[in-house]
Amino acid sequence: xxxxxxxxxxxxxxxxxxxxxxxxxxxxxxxxxxxxxxxxxxxxxxxxxxxxxxxxxxxxxxxxxxxxxxxxxxxxxxxxxxxxxxxxxxxxxxxxxxxxxxxxxxxxxxxxxxxxxxxxxxxxxxxxxxxxxxxxxxxxxxxxxxxxxxxxxxxxxxx
Numbered sequence: 001x002x003x004x005x006x007x008x009x010x011x012x013x014x015x016x017x018x019x020x021x022x023x024x025x026x027x028x029x030x031x032x033x034x035x036x037x038x039x040x041x042x043x044x045x046x047x048x049x050x051x052x053x054x055x056x057x058x059x060x061x062x063x064x065x066x067x068x069x070x071x072x073x074x075x076x077x078x079x080x081x082x083x084x085x086x087x088x089x090x091x092x093x094x095x096x097x098x099x100x101x102x103x104x105x106x107x108x109x110x111x112x113x114x115x116x117x118x119x120x121x122x123x124x125x126x127x128x129x130x131x132x133x134x135x136x137x138x139x140x141x142x143x144x145x146x147x148x149x150x151x152x153x154x155x156x157x158x159x
Contacts, residue, residue, distance in 0.1 A: 031155060032155070034158050038154055046067050068084060068085045069084055073104050075106055082136075090149055093148060120150070124144050
């Protein structure tokens with residue numbers, strides 16, 4: 001192989017590598033500004049809760065990033081939230097459980113949030129509904145047949 005051919009190969013490899021790096025930088029999603037609670041949040045496609053609720057099975061068994069508005073938060077330990085988006089709603093709990101390493105901000109009611117976690121169907125018992133109603137700072141309707149997000153990270157979005 002000649003020195004000229006080697007130089008051309010090296011140039012080609014460098015051009016391909018730079019194009020890949022530039023493409024990754026140009027298309028990498030970025031997280032909006034806000035207060036993060038929990039583990040690191042990975043930037044990825046954001047789905048509105050209303051969109052997810054339309055075709056929920058498409059989102060089962062995947063880590064998803066969902067945007068919604070907080071309707072209620074556990075005022076005792078910050079271990080659950082109820083989020084809404086239009087007519088859609090879901091319960092949110094920490095992967096680590098109530099009393100784990102993290103707590104939802106008790107003052108986040110009414111704020112927009114990004115939630116990173118697993119989305120799945122959930123049936124709440126009447127005892128769970130009564131328990132959460134007693135921990136909420138306002139009168140909130142909890143339904144037995146719902147969906148839940150088991151999250152590792154929450155980003156309370158800046159206004």
